[in-house]
Amino acid sequence: MSTISLKTEPNLSMQIAPMIPCQESKEVLELYNGYDIFFISPHTGLEDVNIFLLGENHDSQECKELNGNFISKMARNEQITVFIEGSPFSSPFAHPEKYKPEKYIDPCCSVVFYGWDVSSEIMSTIGNPPRIQRLVVEGLRGVYLTMRKLMKEMIKCKESQAKLEKAICNSSNKIEEEKFSKMLDDKKDRAKLIAIKFRELQESEIKLEKEIGIGVASPESVRETFPARTKAMVTTLQQLRSERCIEGKIFFIAGAAHLKTPETDVAIEEYNLESLHEELLQHKAAILIPKMILTNNNSLESNF
Secondary structure (H helix, E strand, O other): OOEOOOOOOHHHHOOOOOOOHHHOOHHHHHHOOOEEEEEEOOOOOHHHOOEEEEEEOOOOHHHHHHHHHHHHHHHOOOOEEEEEEEEEEOOOOOOOHHHOOHHHOOOOOOEEEEEEEOOHHHHHHHOOOHHHHHHHHHHHHHHHHHHHHHHHHHHHHHHHHHHHHHHHHHOOOHHHHHHHHHHHHHHHHHHHHHHHHHHHHHHHHHHHHHHHOOOOOOHHHHHHHHHHHHHHHHHHHHHHHHHOOOOOOEEEEEEHHHOOOOHHHOOOHHHOOHHHHHHHOOOOEEEEEEHHHHHOOOOHHHHO
16 A cells, blocks of 8 residues: 655645554555555544545546445444535535435445535536526435435434344343344344335436436636635534534545645646645544546546
8 A cells, every 4th residue: 555645745745644554453454455545644543533535536436436335334333424525514415416425335324414515606617507506406305315314214223133133132031032033024124125215216316317417517617616615625624623513433525636636737726735735734634545546547527
């Protein structure tokens, strides 16, 4: 596993503590196999990180599956919070298909979604016009709400199953054991139905978004809005630091260029990420860039 040099931000490189993989457990390191670690906060081991910023190629399903699997494994039966691109803070519904990670995260995980991005007015200048944005929100809000309800119900089912399995082990007689076994079978059947319904909703949302259509961002609009979007991520991190209102592990998902400036764009002032990297020094954070992004020739739009 290699660590990416911060040569594009020379004033930060001396402040970042070197990562020594051999100090981490084998189990922890295996989770990072698909990533290069671009940044890790000083004096912070991988096991201590509580804020993960995951790079993404928006057009790569393989990349999204990698991030979703990573989040699912890191959840470890705890509630986690995921901040997503394409939606402003505290508005988890109005994000286009290319930014949406829900379908790649295990529905058994207890996840709360927020946005980290700029306002919908600014987002509309990047791709979709406001009318299309409204259609996306109106057409998909019910689907998202139902999916979240199913996710919560699945969590309760899993919790009930664990309690019933324990009760069966501790049962004092056969009648009691059979009673708990019947209840356990019912919970397992319900969990299967929830999983089927969840997959049906995923298919419905994909069809709906294809009918609506997603706008294509121009390089000019991406560049013009980029500083505001960087500031939005920094502001979100500052709120997390000052208010300490969220417990458990936190994940940010963003196009890789929002976390690591491409070498071809280092000289472009709008793409400067110094403010983000300086803020991350105040957290126990890590930036993980999927190796497939570093080895493939990805388009500007895909990584922004």
